[in-house]
Amino acid sequence: MGVDFDSDLGKLQRLMAESIAGTTRRNAILSELQIQSGDTIIDVGCGAGHLLTHLAKAVGSNGTIYGLDPSKAQVDQANLRCAEFENIKLIERNADNSQLQSDCCHSATSTQALEYIPDVDPALDEITRILKPGGAFVNVSILWDHFKFYGAEEKLNEKIHDSFKAHCSHQMLPMDLPGKLDRRGFKNVKDKSLAFVITRRDGNSPARYTEDVMANFALTQGISAEEISDWKRQLEQAEQEGRFGFTSFPVMTSAYLG
Numbered sequence: 116m117g118v119d120f121d122s123d124l125g126k127l128q129r130l131m132a133e134s135i136a137g138t139t140r141r142n143a144i145l146s147e148l149q150i151q152s153g154d155t156i157i158d159v160g161c162g163a164g165h166l167l168t169h170l171a172k173a174v175g176s177n178g179t180i181y182g183l184d185p186s187k188a189q190v191d192q193a194n195l196r197c198a199e200f201e202n203i204k205l206i207e208r209n210a211d212n213s214q215l216q217s218d219c220c221h222s223a224t225s226t227q228a229l230e231y232i233p234d235v236d237p238a239l240d241e242i243t244r245i246l247k248p249g250g251a252f253v254n255v256s257i258l259w260d261h262f263k264f265y266g267a268e269e270k271l272n273e274k275i276h277d278s279f280k281a282h283c284s285h286q287m288l289p290m291d292l293p294g295k296l297d298r299r300g301f302k303n304v305k306d307k308s309l310a311f312v313i314t315r316r317d318g319n320s321p322a323r324y325t326e327d328v329m330a331n332f333a334l335t336q337g338i339s340a341e342e343i344s345d346w347k348r349q350l351e352q353a354e355q356e357g358r359f360g361f362t363s364f365p366v367m368t369s370a371y372l373g
Contacts, residue, residue, distance in 0.1 A: 160228020164193030211237035265360035266353025289366035322361035
């Protein structure tokens with residue numbers, strides 16, 4: 116089953132982008148890209164545009180930022196967020212068909228988008244096509260096998276997590292990406308862990324949003340409402356008793372087009 120970006124996961128990605136996890140991710144990407152004034156940069160799967168405004172400031176008025184996303188709801192959100200920036204251009208298209216000119220971008224980035232594309236190779240071909248020689252590509256994707264809540268009864272916890280595997284097409288994309296980039300002529304492929312651990316939640320906690328999204332998704336996969344309610348109650352009790360945990364393992368992959 117695919118993901119409906121116009122509902123739960125779209126909201127989750129916006130909330131996650133506004134959390135400390137999102138801030139950490141953006142800072143890592145901006146640092147890795149080594150942006151110059153006047154650059155042209157594309158954000159593939161730009162979502163609500165949280166990164167676009169930072170990129171737009173970095174390239175200045177002589178630069179151009181493209182935000183590409185297939186979801187009208189996400190592009191609408193990005194339009195609102197980016198309204199004051201004349202150097203941001205939004206494209207509502209799939210990642211394999213930007214319709215931009217070849218060799219037009221100094222760099223490209225993508226955050227938690229490529230793992231949701233069933234056949235990711237055409238998207239990588241398109242990114243390669245629009246990048247200038249020597250252009251940088253920076254991708255952040257999650258190692259979903261290492262994404263987990265702790266504190267609920269083990270059998271029930273595994274059942275909920277197993278059902279969530281259907282929410283994306285590539286559980287471990289960062290493991291496949293170096294080879295895919297190498298075959299497309301990218302050099303100096305590097306990986307950096309952006310993993311984080313949460314043991315206490317507040318109102319702006321990525322764990323809180325994610326728990327709700329996983330619970331709602333589990334319902335669509337045939338898990339009973341009673342089991343989901345039990346799981347959430349057990350996590351809450353675990354937190355009260357100081358034995359709750361949530362781990363996520365995003366990986367930033369960077370490379371330069373040979």
